[in-house]
Amino acid sequence: MGRFAGRHIGALSLGVLALAGCGGGDGKVVAQPAAGGKPAKPVSAQEARRTAAATAAKVKANELGQIPVLMYHRIVAKPAGGDDRTPAQFRTELERLAKEGYVPITAREYTTGRIAIPAGRHPVVLTFDDSSPSQLTLDGSGQPMPDTAVGILMDVARKNPGFRPVGTFYVIKDMFGTFGQEAQAQVLGWLKDNGFDIGNHTRDHLNLRGRSKEQVTDQIVAGHKLITALIKDAPATLALPYGNQPNTKQWAMRGDGGGVHYAYTGVFLAGYTPAASPFSKDFDPLGIPRIRAMDKVGDCARFCSTAWLDWLKAHPEDRFTSDGDVRTVAFPKFKNPYVAKHFTKYTLPY
Incomplete structure (x- = not known):
């Protein structure tokens, strides 16, 4: 959804949480407290990525598409x-x-x-x-x-x-x-x-x-x-x-x-x-x-x-x-060959 173009990709590393490989050393994503104040169960990076892909698929995200x-x-x-x-x-x-x-x-x-x-x-x-x-x-x-x-x-x-x-x-x-x-x-x-x-x-x-x-x-x-x-x-x-x-x-x-x-x-x-x-x-x-x-x-x-x-x-x-997520470039899997190479680390094919 919102990312920096290739000329500014260095700035991206300061603010982007790449779902494919972020989190702690154990591969976990830190969970936010639940409504009752207790921490929710930690979610693995793989689970977070699957959830994000499901969300992208639900809205038929295509961030390689044309813009008027x-x-x-x-x-x-x-x-x-x-x-x-x-x-x-x-x-x-x-x-x-x-x-x-x-x-x-x-x-x-x-x-x-x-x-x-x-x-x-x-x-x-x-x-x-x-x-x-x-x-x-x-x-x-x-x-x-x-x-x-x-x-x-x-x-x-x-x-x-x-x-x-x-x-x-x-x-x-x-x-x-x-x-x-x-x-x-x-x-x-x-x-x-x-x-x-x-x-x-x-x-x-x-x-x-x-x-x-x-x-x-x-x-x-x-x-x-x-x-x-x-x-x-x-x-x-x-x-x-x-x-x-x-x-x-x-x-x-x-x-x-x-x-x-x-x-x-x-x-x-x-x-x-x-x-x-x-x-x-x-x-x-x-x-x-x-x-x-x-x-x-x-x-x-x-x-x-x-x-x-x-x-x-x-x-x-x-x-x-x-896809509603500034951390990823989401699109149907078959469009993967069209991604500019400097964005491959942020891709979310589904």
Whole structure:
């Protein structure tokens, strides 16, 4: 359910109790006191593992399954382009996600494997590009306007307990329509303080394809500084403008310039398919696909959010389903060949 990706696997050893081989020297797991105050009978590691596997099997856990990363732009009453959604359309999609057992996580949580959601539930990553005021505008009391994306998301979460009101905002210099460092720091600070994730979308939203390494690095560094100058929290991920990768993909992931070193845990594209589990061999942090939010019309009849959510619902065996345990990567035994090798010690096949 919630683990760290391979680049951070060393940190995992501090907090993970691997059911296959933890406990005391006698192979026992220390029991918690029973309701009456007396210690319960010690449980062997093997018994604990069998119990965990039975729980995973009961909810049909598949933590190697696919995860929808949805891409939103403006949320406006009168859409001017194919990437815009109306407030009603946005609310309808969120309500569908809640009804179908999805729990939002951030891009940072996804790319680092911190997928802390209940057993039987499915992660979804909500991403918002270009820092439009329709995504977040604060009123005079410092609260989100109700018809903005954040206002709608928080309202849906209030009405659907367990549906986390979190997402990742990929910001550019048009910082939610605010002007001045104080106003920009206020809006980014509000997002950070309320559990949202802020990612780099470069400063000027220039197409990085075909540009030199220096030009690519300059734009990414400028976007990075745009964020860190306002809040004390460096972005963990980058969304590529127009989804276009630079000539060398690694330039988007790591680089140095202007006194800044960036090393991201994931680089996101502009659309197309659900994304691979971070615990799967198919996971490629250099090019993570996102799904364009749109109804089943035109090309979107097959390749946008409504179509892909329909497909995942019809193919639950291919969707990421949590086992509810942060210590394990659970999946049906026959999927074992698909596990990324740095997660093999945490696997719980059943």
